[in-house]
Amino acid sequence: MSKYLLDKFLYTVDRDPSLVERYREDPVGTVAWWESSVANTILNSHSGEASTWLRLDDVEREALSTHDYVKLFELGAHPFLTLTLFIALFERDHAEPLAFQKEYAARLAHFSLPYPDIAT
Amino acid sequence: MANVVAVIASTHHPFYYRASTATGDDRPPFADEWTRKILAFRETLTRANPDVLVMVGSDHFHQLWLDNMPQFLVGKAPFYDANWHNEEREFGLPRMLLRGQEDLSGYILREGLDAGFDLAFSNELRIDHSITCPIITLRPEADLPIVPIYTNIFAPPLPQPKRFVQLGQTIRELVESWPSDLRVAIVGTGHLSLELGGPRQFGPHGPDPAFDERAVGWIANGDLDGALAEVTLDSLHAPGNATHGFMDFMLMMGVAGAGVKADYADSLDLFHTMEAYFTWYPNGVPSA
Numbered sequence: 579m580s581k582y583l584l585d586k587f588l589y590t591v592d593r594d595p596s597l598v599e600r601y602r603e604d605p606v607g608t609v610a611w612w613e614s615s616v617a618n619t620i621l622n623s624h625s626g627e628a629s630t631w632l633r634l635d636d637v638e639r640e641a642l643s644t645h646d647y648v649k650l651f652e653l654g655a656h657p658f659l660t661l662t663l664f665i666a667l668f669e670r671d672h673a674e675p676l677a678f679q680k681e682y683a684a685r686l687a688h689f690s691l692p693y694p695d696i697a698t
Numbered sequence: 699m700a701n702v703v704a705v706i707a708s709t710h711h712p713f714y715y716r717a718s719t720a721t722g723d724d725r726p727p728f729a730d731e732w733t734r735k736i737l738a739f740r741e742t743l744t745r746a747n748p749d750v751l752v753m754v755g756s757d758h759f760h761q762l763w764l765d766n767m768p769q770f771l772v773g774k775a776p777f778y779d780a781n782w783h784n785e786e787r788e789f790g791l792p793r794m795l796l797r798g799q800e801d802l803s804g805y806i807l808r809e810g811l812d813a814g815f816d817l818a819f820s821n822e823l824r825i826d827h828s829i830t831c832p833i834i835t836l837r838p839e840a841d842l843p844i845v846p847i848y849t850n851i852f853a854p855p856l857p858q859p860k861r862f863v864q865l866g867q868t869i870r871e872l873v874e875s876w877p878s879d880l881r882v883a884i885v886g887t888g889h890l891s892l893e894l895g896g897p898r899q900f901g902p903h904g905p906d907p908a909f910d911e912r913a914v915g916w917i918a919n920g921d922l923d924g925a926l927a928e929v930t931l932d933s934l935h936a937p938g939n940a941t942h943g944f945m946d947f948m949l950m951m952g953v954a955g956a957g958v959k960a961d962y963a964d965s966l967d968l969f970h971t972m973e974a975y976f977t978w979y980p981n982g983v984p985s986a
Contacts, residue, residue: 582764589759592784621765657895657939658852659759665788675726679900686897693896693939697854698764 581654582698583617583632587642588650588659590616592666602667609634609643648685654694700802700876703883704746705978707917707950708739710755710831710887711971712789728968735966735975736835742962742977743836745984746883750799751837752806752845752873754866754886754949755828756852760784761820768818769857770865772810773825773846774803780825780833794830799843802876806845809872815865823848832887849949851888851942859929862945863922866952884953888946890914890972891937898938900970906937910972913944914965917976920958922951954978 591597591612601608618629634642641649645667650660665678672678714736717729760782762768780794803819810817825846833840847869850856866886873882890913891906898905916925925948934941954960955978962977 585764589763593782595783595787621763651895656759656853659895661895661899662784662788666784676900682895683897683899683901689897692935 580632580634580638581656581696583634584638584642584650584653584655585659585698586617586621586632587612587634588655588663590621592659592663598663598666605645606643609639613639647682651686651689652694654696656696656698700750700873700878700880700882702870702873702980703748703881703984704743704885705870705950705954705980706743706832706836706883706885707947707954707976708832708835708885708887709889709971709973709975710828711968711973712785712791712827712831714831715792715834716790732966732968732973735964735973739962739964739975739977740836740838741986743883743885745986746979747881747984748842748883749880750802750845750882751842752802752847752869752882752884753825753829753832754847754849754869754884754946755825755832756850756888756943756946757848758826758828758852760826761824762848762850764853767850767853768848769850770815771818771820771823771848772803772807773798773820773823773848774800774807775821775823776800778823778825778844778846780830782824782826785827789827791827791830791834794833794840796825796833796840797843799845802873802878802882803845805876806847806869806872809875810868813868813872815868828887832885836885849946851945854931856931856942856945858931859945859948860926862949863926863952866949867955869949870953870955884950886946886950886953888948888950889940889943890947890974892940892943892971893938894940896939902969903967904938904970904972906941907967907972909937909941910965910974913947914963914972914974917947917951917974918960918963920951920954920956920960922948922956925951950976
């Protein structure tokens, strides 16, 4: 269980426009590629250096691979990161302003306080 | 010594730029009232005639990340590029370049460290909408040098609310002891009740109008005791999952001073969140 790594996926994909498109079109392939190629990258460090121990668990991998933002909320992914990336992914499919954001809220309606802990 | 000519606290709403510049069918129905309120708020800074802006805000996972997360960080650079790709993408915010006031940055860092705040620093900081929103609303010319100060209201564990208040009090003392004859405005932005990425997001009002009403009262009256008695890191989850940004308002209450009523207070009940705007004049209200 690594909320940090979930957040790292959301963060690194969101900041790369080509990766946003790749994740939209091929979530399973993008998550597999990311876990093998990016997950252990130490951001803002020497390019040759990497961590050795970071991996998603099966539930996390499945949530990312199915664009399941409801599950990501349940797992404690940072809600700002999830929202920002998923707006970039799917707002374009909705005609009305904020329609995606309102649908997103409705799909989370079964959660009540306290929400899942987001501390990493 | 430098002169604190205005203390300003507000929400930072990234939708304002697009709403206020939209025309025709693209202009949302709330844009005209919002723009009127912002122009009135802008006048409160303009009439203070500042030379320098100390800007308190919070990075939204742009440059600061979980592998190296500072609690309080002061920018010290001659320039600050501003706004990021995903803010351009989602909010239509423009790229900006702001000048820095490095001497004041260095003074706040040195004296702040000696006053008990282990401040982080950055010599190459790209700032985001928590600081550019108030530039757009209050000083769209973007012509004054700034000192950006970032707080962590975003990635737990967070500092306690009282620590934000104490930092605000210290910033005020440090600016007032800065050996300079410049006129400084201290501007900070935060949130009232706010939910992002949760079930209460983007409702017809902010997620907790009752909290917003109490919060506006605390700020307008400088009621630090009231705010500190009620606000804890745990309690801020209840009004909305992004409400920890209220601690930046508490920091600004510390800048303004306990028990000091705002000279200007206004708010706007938008869908999604309540906007709120406050100005204090430590030297009295300047003539128009």
